[in-house]
Amino acid sequence: MPTSDPLQVLESLREQLDTWSHQYYVLDQPSVPDSEYDRCMAELLALEAAHPELIRADSPSQRVGGRPLDQFSQVVHDVPMLSLDNAFSAEDMVNFNKRILDRLGGEEGDLEFSCEPKLDGIAVSLLYREGQLERGATRGDGTTGEDITHNVRTIRSIPLRLRGTDIPEVLEVRGEVYMPRTGFEDLNQWARDHGEKVFVNPRNAAAGSLRQLDARITASRPLEMCCYGVGLVRGYLLPARHTEILQRLHDWGLRVNEEVDLAVGVKACATYYDAMAQRRDELPYDIDGIVYKINNLALQERLGFVARAPRWAIARKFPAQEELTRLLDVEFQVGRTGAITPVARLAPVFVGGVTISNASLHNSDEVDRLGAMIGDTVIVRRAGDVIPQVVSVVRDRRPRNAAAIVFPTACPVCGSTIERAEGEAVWRCMGGLVCAAQQKAAIRHYASRRALDINGLGEKRVDQLVDEGLVENVASLYALEKDRLLGLERMGEKSADKLLHALQQSKHTSLARFLFALGIREVGEATAANLANHFQTWEALATASEEQLLAVADVGPVVADHLRQFFDSKSSLQVVGDLFAAGVSWPDVQRPAQQALPLSGETWVVTGKLRAMQRSAAQAQLQALGAKVAGSVSAKTSRVVAGPGAGSKLSKAKALGVEVIDEAAFLNLLARYGVEV
Numbered sequence: 001m002p003t004s005d006p007l008q009v010l011e012s013l014r015e016q017l018d019t020w021s022h023q024y025y026v027l028d029q030p031s032v033p034d035s036e037y038d039r040c041m042a043e044l045l046a047l048e049a050a051h052p053e054l055i056r057a058d059s060p061s062q063r064v065g066g067r068p069l070d071q072f073s074q075v076v077h078d079v080p081m082l083s084l085d086n087a088f089s090a091e092d093m094v095n096f097n098k099r100i101l102d103r104l105g106g107e108e109g110d111l112e113f114s115c116e117p118k119l120d121g122i123a124v125s126l127l128y129r130e131g132q133l134e135r136g137a138t139r140g141d142g143t144t145g146e147d148i149t150h151n152v153r154t155i156r157s158i159p160l161r162l163r164g165t166d167i168p169e170v171l172e173v174r175g176e177v178y179m180p181r182t183g184f185e186d187l188n189q190w191a192r193d194h195g196e197k198v199f200v201n202p203r204n205a206a207a208g209s210l211r212q213l214d215a216r217i218t219a220s221r222p223l224e225m226c227c228y229g230v231g232l233v234r235g236y237l238l239p240a241r242h243t244e245i246l247q248r249l250h251d252w253g254l255r256v257n258e259e260v261d262l263a264v265g266v267k268a269c270a271t272y273y274d275a276m277a278q279r280r281d282e283l284p285y286d287i288d289g290i291v292y293k294i295n296n297l298a299l300q301e302r303l304g305f306v307a308r309a310p311r312w313a314i315a316r317k318f319p320a321q322e323e324l325t326r327l328l329d330v331e332f333q334v335g336r337t338g339a340i341t342p343v344a345r346l347a348p349v350f351v352g353g354v355t356i357s358n359a360s361l362h363n364s365d366e367v368d369r370l371g372a373m374i375g376d377t378v379i380v381r382r383a384g385d386v387i388p389q390v391v392s393v394v395r396d397r398r399p400r401n402a403a404a405i406v407f408p409t410a411c412p413v414c415g416s417t418i419e420r421a422e423g424e425a426v427w428r429c430m431g432g433l434v435c436a437a438q439q440k441a442a443i444r445h446y447a448s449r450r451a452l453d454i455n456g457l458g459e460k461r462v463d464q465l466v467d468e469g470l471v472e473n474v475a476s477l478y479a480l481e482k483d484r485l486l487g488l489e490r491m492g493e494k495s496a497d498k499l500l501h502a503l504q505q506s507k508h509t510s511l512a513r514f515l516f517a518l519g520i521r522e523v524g525e526a527t528a529a530n531l532a533n534h535f536q537t538w539e540a541l542a543t544a545s546e547e548q549l550l551a552v553a554d555v556g557p558v559v560a561d562h563l564r565q566f567f568d569s570k571s572s573l574q575v576v577g578d579l580f581a582a583g584v585s586w587p588d589v590q591r592p593a594q595q596a597l598p599l600s601g602e603t604w605v606v607t608g609k610l611r612a613m614q615r616s617a618a619q620a621q622l623q624a625l626g627a628k629v630a631g632s633v634s635a636k637t638s639r640v641v642a643g644p645g646a647g648s649k650l651s652k653a654k655a656l657g658v659e660v661i662d663e664a665a666f667l668n669l670l671a672r673y674g675v676e677v
């Protein structure tokens, strides 16, 4: 029965908003579009404005407080926040296990461990009294931390009041506040775009975001919290096992890591470690190891502590994702579109599981930001799928003979002028196909597997063909003759025949592949396929107006502009004409009749990492089923396939209420339409 009692209405709105927040931020299972949440929040705000006396500190409207603080006050932890001993090898783990068994008197047999990813964040304590969040504090030195209540209140995965039943009178929860990788990338991208400070890694970003006197800044940062234990507990009898405590925390609405598992014996611990090490790059957050804890609380008690670390727990570390090395030199590479990229040549260093000796420095802004000089000691980071990066310079290790990084004033390959378009960070060589670097890159792209797939045209061979003057653009590939090829180093009769055969075969292609192969700026595989489906013929596409181009899924003003520039360029059209004259052709594009295919009329976006196939393959499957594939999420998007690591596109889909499916559901859907993967 609807009520008009403002208190009851307020309570029901708060309850509703808390439930949706919990589903979204803790369970990762959004149940309503953001618009619905916003509507309900607006109602709550209006009602609270009309009845200020009814505003409660745990209302979802009260996450971001008023005035910034002048300073942080100190908090003395009732139960000290301990640190962890480290293990660096399987052998260290065997010794840890043995130490425990010896101490327990040897009668225990294989021990049960709780295995947990060790998140690379900031340890935080949350104090709940009668279920209400009363205080948040940093670990500090373990005894005394800083009061960051105003900041933790802004983190959506931290409930302002606990959910469920059987809530302790006092509950102090411990865990890690961290920044997911995609949030970190987005934050840094925003900072770069706005000339603000860029953070070195997600951990620093999380620490910097938590140590803010103004909670509005913290509220704007993508922070999350995962809980892994309890400190002070009053008025509640804890269960006998650590994993049962984690289950209670989860039931009370707190986020607990979904990867927690049990292992019996040290061998099973190693299996868990190996499996997580394999999956480390796929996780949406940085982890620096695995924490093992004796699961039985009575045994934990018997084992006790040494100094500031418990005897019943240990962190086995993963190989570091950041290392120090020396910046030996900076070279300038020219890419397919003429973009000039400074590349750091580094003293080889093992980081994130691989040896790194080069890292892109992106552009001159990034070099300025780093303030690096040749000879500097730098920090190199390789985490997740992200390419290795030079994240900062260790200034106090700068040698006396350090040399400035000097940007070229002309193209380092062809000497043509270089230009930087307004609003762009990148300098480009204006030499176009006169530039050997651009020629080579364009040919490599044309021959690549997802373009015309020409076997035998690897990087070295393309360099050789261009350097020897046999090829100057993609069309001249088809004029190659066997006699000339045989004159090349490392080219025998067999290789020459194979290459010529592959070139012949490549002439039979599709409009979509051909378009992609041309390497028009911003025209990736999915856009090329959308253009081919839409226009069906080269002529229709080449003569399309900007307006007609904009009608294609995934084509915005920037892509349309690049397309028009290509079709207006005499030299580009000359090359295309030569390709046609050489016999490059494709069967007519059969535009699927409207509604003839199961996904006709739908626009899909694929984001994150998929296990069963590459993203491009998933996009191709969707297009084969009639869907248009777009590179960004908008209100027009029908569905989003999101794999691990999906970031801003996933957030946008959630915000717009666009349906999101995971890879398993996507594979099911493909199977339903008879597509085998």
Ligand code: 5U1
Residues within 6 Å of the ligand: 082, 083, 084, 116, 117, 118, 119, 123, 228, 229, 291, 293, 310, 313
């Ligand atoms: N997952 C997890 N991280 N972590 C860090 N558990 C965990 N436990 C910790 C710490 C410092 O300490 C307790 C074992 C005392």
